[in-house]
Amino acid sequence: xxxxxxxxxxxxxxxxxxxxxxxxxxxxxxxxxxxxxxxxxxxxxxxxxxxxxxxxxxxxxxxxxxxxxxxxxxxxxxxxxxxxxxxxxxxxxxxxxxxxxxxxxxxxxxxxxxxxxxxxxxxxxxxxxxxxxxxxxxxxxxxxxxxxxxxxxxxxxxxxxxxxxxxxxxxxxxxxxxxxxxxxxxxxxxxxxxxxxxxxxxxxxxxxxxxxxxxxxxxxxxxxxxxxxxxxxxxxxxxxxxxxxxxxxxxxxxxxxxxxxxxxxxxxxxxxxxxxxxxxxxxxxxxxxxxxxxxxxxxxxxxxxxxxxxxxxxxxxxxxxxxxxxxxxxxxxxxxxxxxxxxxxxxxxxxxxxxxxxxxxxxxxxxxxxxxxxxxxxxxxxxxxxxxxxxxxxxxxxxxxxxxx
Numbered sequence: 001x002x003x004x005x006x007x008x009x010x011x012x013x014x015x016x017x018x019x020x021x022x023x024x025x026x027x028x029x030x031x032x033x034x035x036x037x038x039x040x041x042x043x044x045x046x047x048x049x050x051x052x053x054x055x056x057x058x059x060x061x062x063x064x065x066x067x068x069x070x071x072x073x074x075x076x077x078x079x080x081x082x083x084x085x086x087x088x089x090x091x092x093x094x095x096x097x098x099x100x101x102x103x104x105x106x107x108x109x110x111x112x113x114x115x116x117x118x119x120x121x122x123x124x125x126x127x128x129x130x131x132x133x134x135x136x137x138x139x140x141x142x143x144x145x146x147x148x149x150x151x152x153x154x155x156x157x158x159x160x161x162x163x164x165x166x167x168x169x170x171x172x173x174x175x176x177x178x179x180x181x182x183x184x185x186x187x188x189x190x191x192x193x194x195x196x197x198x199x200x201x202x203x204x205x206x207x208x209x210x211x212x213x214x215x216x217x218x219x220x221x222x223x224x225x226x227x228x229x230x231x232x233x234x235x236x237x238x239x240x241x242x243x244x245x246x247x248x249x250x251x252x253x254x255x256x257x258x259x260x261x262x263x264x265x266x267x268x269x270x271x272x273x274x275x276x277x278x279x280x281x282x283x284x285x286x287x288x289x290x291x292x293x294x295x296x297x298x299x300x301x302x303x304x305x306x307x308x309x310x311x312x313x314x315x316x317x318x319x320x321x322x323x324x325x326x327x328x329x330x331x332x333x334x335x336x337x338x339x340x341x342x343x344x345x346x347x348x349x350x351x352x353x354x355x356x357x358x359x360x361x362x363x364x365x366x367x368x369x370x371x372x373x374x375x376x377x378x379x380x381x382x383x384x385x386x387x388x389x390x391x392x393x394x395x396x397x398x399x400x401x402x403x404x405x
Contacts, residue, residue: 035079037351038087042078045091045356046071048347051246054362055100057276058373063099070097088354095356100372101215101312101336102344103358111140111355114346126251130346130355139353161189167197170208170390171400175201178210179226182217182314191225195295198229202297206403208396210306212332212386216313216339219289227327228294230303236290237324239340242362245282249360252345258283273368281362287342289321302403303328306395307376308384312336319376324365329402330376331395332384337375340364 050068059065074094081087092105115131118124137144166178177197183190201207261281267273305328307319316339322328340363347356363371383394390396
């Protein structure tokens with residue numbers, strides 16, 4: 001089953017793992033929508049979320065927000081929008097109340113980036129079908145006849161490749177490596193930089209991997225670029241993906257890799273499983289995150305992973321993996337969540353052509369603990385503020401305390 005689902009993952013990883021990399025508003029266009037069309041768009045969006053979005057109950061428990069119950073309030077706000085720009089901003093604000101960083105309206109750069117990715121992959125038909133609806137092309141001002149602008153690929157990165165990784169030696173026997181994001185493009189340059197540094201620290205007592213503020217990217221960045229170069233043996237951890245199975249999202253799923261929740265009796269005995277799984281979710285798959293050694297130095301020292309509330313998406317998955325497998329000791333504050341996820345559908349609104357991306361899977365640890373709800377709690381909870389001076393950085397000072405420095 002893992003083999004089947006990975007075929008889908010390889011095609012759509014870029015849609016999945018950008019996390020919070022892209023923010024902003026759609027390019028301003030002339031006002032074209034009537035109030036009736038705006039309402040129809042909102043109704044369509046609301047219907048999609050109601051039938052497919054996995055974290056409605058989580059949002060109630062964590063944030064005290066009953067999003068579906070706010071429909072009348074949302075409708076009034078939509079009717080007050082004076083132009084298309086206000087309307088776009090209002091939809092973005094409405095989606096923000098779901099409190100999920102993966103769920104948002106695409107801006108122009110991200111839209112064009114995803115189009116370039118999907119046009120290059122024959123298996124991306126459901127995604128491409130949404131992106132190329134005529135009203136979406138018009139809204140985002142995209143000409144399908146023009147050549148792909150590969151420069152857009154650079155615009156979706158949080159930082160330049162050159163500035164993404166910082167390495168140094170702290171207090172003689174402690175190695176420090178800061179990674180700002182798991183870059184989407186040109187990641188091999190960073191991987192080589194990291195591997196070269198790792199080879200130099202084989203005899204040191206400890207390695208600090210600092211991913212505070214890291215909002216995601218590619219899983220392969222941390223699997224192949226970091227973990228595989230340090231471990232002695234294969235590390236793995238299992239998790240579940242639960243899907244509500246609404247009609248709209250089914251076209252994005254690899255149905256052959258999915259099982260039915262109501263046929264899995266063991267879920268009824270899982271203490272930490274969110275109760276809505278048994279009543280409101282149709283499909284699930286059990287997956288395994290695993291990393292094998294590759295040209296590894298077989299590091300004997302202790303490894304520490306520094307995390308904070310901004311760790312999200314693929315960076316969150318790294319935190320989950322590190323804690324579940326014992327790869328590293330986590331220090332800092334509770335993470336941002338939504339890292340156990342494989343597929344993010346796209347939905348084009350029928351009148352405006354605005355494209356919405358949204359979470360469709362609830363990822364849990366093997367015990368049933370929902371990652372989006374409970375995030376990842378460090379082994380040592382410490383003020384995670386990043387400071388210029390090592391002496392003032394409480395996370396780094398905690399590492400030194402733990403290794404007796």
